[in-house]
Amino acid sequence: MTSLDELFTAESAILQDNRELAETQGLEAEVYRDALIKLTAHYQKIMNESYRLIRRSDRAERDLNQLNERLAYEATHDPLTQVFNRSAIIDQITKALNTGEAGLILLDIDHFKAINDQYGHPAGDAVICGLIRRIEQSVPDLGSIGRVGGEEFTILLPRYTKAQSVIVAGYIHALLNASPLDLLPNQLVTASLGVSWGKQNSSFDTLYNDADTAMYEAKRRGRNRVHCG
Structure with a gap:
């Protein structure tokens, strides 16, 4: 089974780098700033992808509901006259x-x-x-x-x-x-x-x-x- 770390290799690496930076003292502020910017950019990327997947899921759910409604209608109605079969x-x-x-x-x-x-x-x-x-x-x-x-x-x-x-x-x-x-x-x-x-x-x-x-x-x-x- 694929682990979460394998699915998010780049993100896992960035998190690990930031953990190591957080434990390291005496670095210049610019180093922490760059790491934070990089982390924020990847977080935004994950958010955007999540929104895209949610929209796709919502669209798939609507399509499935419409299909179920159509199949239920076709199962109960005469195809020629559209009255009950x-x-x-x-x-x-x-x-x-x-x-x-x-x-x-x-x-x-x-x-x-x-x-x-x-x-x-x-x-x-x-x-x-x-x-x-x-x-x-x-x-x-x-x-x-x-x-x-x-x-x-x-x-x-x-x-x-x-x-x-x-x-x-x-x-x-x-x-x-x-x-x-x-x-x-x-x-x-x-x-x-x-x-x-x-x-x-x-x-x-x-x-x-x-x-x-x-x-x-x-x-x-x-x-x-x-x-x-």
């Missing part, structure tokens, strides 16, 4: 049910395969992103959006009653029907929405399955509508 929204729903009642909206884009077939998958991805940006305008601050399938999304509404959840779903439905998305200005992109509600400590599976059943009933009744389970 499937595992993350399931975790959010489970936590919400552990602390209180919650509403859940399951949304599926109507005739999305036809959009992909007609315009191509890149356009389909752009449609999904445009639709999600519009839906975000309707979701309250407490709410969370998650992508659970290709064109299937959940909207979690913690501490919302069933009636309040239906109102939010109705607002989303109305907003999608208000005007076309910018990418497809000549046609509406609509969705079928199923709404469910769970009391505190109810299970995720029950809440999700109820919303799924309601969503498929909306599709069965002609799509582009809200159905509450």
Whole structure:
């Protein structure tokens, strides 16, 4: 193992020289003065290097924190839409049910395969992103959006009653029907929405399955509508 003296050879030598000078009497003042100047210069050099290493360490710590934040975000968010991914929204729903009642909206884009077939998958991805940006305008601050399938999304509404959840779903439905998305200005992109509600400590599976059943009933009744389970 390398000793401190080996790491700081020049500094160790200067210290030793100054110790010997301190023990020597009768030398001229100029000799002590020169030794002190030399010692001070090396001390300043060590301080400057220490400051440089501290700055580098701080920068490395900031970079590491930013990397950890980015990795945590990427682990919980869908790369296309930037909403929660499937595992993350399931975790959010489970936590919400552990602390209180919650509403859940399951949304599926109507005739999305036809959009992909007609315009191509890149356009389909752009449609999904445009639709999600519009839906975000309707979701309250407490709410969370998650992508659970290709064109299937959940909207979690913690501490919302069933009636309040239906109102939010109705607002989303109305907003999608208000005007076309910018990418497809000549046609509406609509969705079928199923709404469910769970009391505190109810299970995720029950809440999700109820919303799924309601969503498929909306599709069965002609799509582009809200159905509450």
